Amino acid sequence: MRFPLVFSVLLAASLHAGTTVAAPTPAPENAQVYFIWPHDGTVINGGKFWVRMGLRNMGVAPKGTDVKNTGHHHLLIDTDPPPMTEPIPNDRNHLHFGAGETEARVELPPGTHTLQLLLGDKDHIPFDPPVMSKKITVTVK
Amino acid sequence: MRSLFPTAVALAALLAGAPAASTDAPANAYCYIGWPSDGAVLPAGKPFRVWFGLRNMGVAPKGVAVKNTGHHHLLVDADLPPAGQEIPSDRNHLHFGAGETETMLELPPGKHTLQLVMGDDKHIVHSPPVVSRKITITVK
Numbered sequence: 673m674r675f676p677l678v679f680s681v682l683l684a685a686s687l688h689a690g691t692t693v694a695a696p697t698p699a700p701e702n703a704q705v706y707f708i709w710p711h712d713g714t715v716i717n718g719g720k721f722w723v724r725m726g727l728r729n730m731g732v733a734p735k736g737t738d739v740k741n742t743g744h745h746h747l748l749i750d751t752d753p754p755p756m757t758e759p760i761p762n763d764r765n766h767l768h769f770g771a772g773e774t775e776a777r778v779e780l781p782p783g784t785h786t787l788q789l790l791l792g793d794k795d796h797i798p799f800d801p802p803v804m805s806k807k808i809t810v811t812v813k
Numbered sequence: 814m815r816s817l818f819p820t821a822v823a824l825a826a827l828l829a830g831a832p833a834a835s836t837d838a839p840a841n842a843y844c845y846i847g848w849p850s851d852g853a854v855l856p857a858g859k860p861f862r863v864w865f866g867l868r869n870m871g872v873a874p875k876g877v878a879v880k881n882t883g884h885h886h887l888l889v890d891a892d893l894p895p896a897g898q899e900i901p902s903d904r905n906h907l908h909f910g911a912g913e914t915e916t917m918l919e920l921p922p923g924k925h926t927l928q929l930v931m932g933d934d935k936h937i938v939h940s941p942p943v944v945s946r947k948i949t950i951t952v953k
Contacts (some may be wrong), residue, residue, distance in 0.1 A: 687874065695917070708864060710845060710895070722868075724847065724866070725912075725914075726864070726914070727914050728915065730875075730912075731872070731874055731909075731911040731912025731913050731914075732871070732872035732910050732912040732913075732914055733873055733874050733877060734871055734873050734877070734879045734882055737873065737874070737877050739877065739912070741911065741914045742874055742911065749869075762882045769871075771871040771881065771882065772871025772872040772873050772882045772912070773866065773867075773870075773871050773872075773878070774865075774866075774880070774914050774948070775866065775868050775873055776866050783929075
């Protein structure tokens with residue numbers, strides 16, 4: 673009797689671990705991320721500019737920091753929002769600010785570009801509800 | 814050798830009681846008030862937003878010790894607190910220990926000064942201090 677009991681407990685534990693999907697981190701309903709600069713439609717000469725990332729009703733924390741109602745900024749460049757249940761990709765279209773930065777120096781080639789901010793939790797996963805800015809368009813001349 | 818040991822313990826205890834060394838900040842860290850501007854005249858009876866600007870450094874909530882991070886403190890009508898000490902927490906020294914990067918403020922009519930200073934995980938000013946210019950605004 674002893675063996676099957678231990679076995680079934682282990683089996684249940686492994687099944688449980690295997691199927692559990694971490695619940696998304698909740699964000700305050702009134703949390704809002706937005707661009708302080710640039711604005712939608714801004715024309716940038718030269719292509720180098722500071723992006724100033726604004727956040728209301730929530731705080732900034734570096735990646736890996738487990739503090740309620742905090743997260744870190746991600747800047748999406750020329751891309752649509754990624755899936756809201758997975759870590760935000762880390763590449764040249766998805767810039768991570770895991771050191772708690774609130775501004776970023778960005779350089780873009782001439783043309784029209786879209787920018788969007790998306791807050792990620794300690795594991796770079798978007799919050800529930802997602803804390804995401806409007807997608808803005810800037811033109812580099 | 815034996816008689817030295819208690820002395821060393823006493824010395825260590827003394828050192829532990831001394832103020833903690835300041836947390837280092839990058840030499841190029843730059844803190845500024847993004848809004849309002851120096852000299853701004855703001856309507857009385859209406860809260861206004863203050864934007865906290867920070868470059869070459871990151872924001873972390875209080876109690877979080879991550880290199881090159883800190884949290885904002887807004888000094889209202891106050892001078893800079895002494896280096897190496899905890900920033901006071903009162904109506905002239907507002908703490909943003911939840912990692913906030915902006916706030917709403919309402920001040921009585923008159924001239925007021927605003928200044929930002931970063932504090933480390935224990936609210937102690939960094940070395941070198943990361944501090945904004947002190948600006949003056951008028952509420953009327």
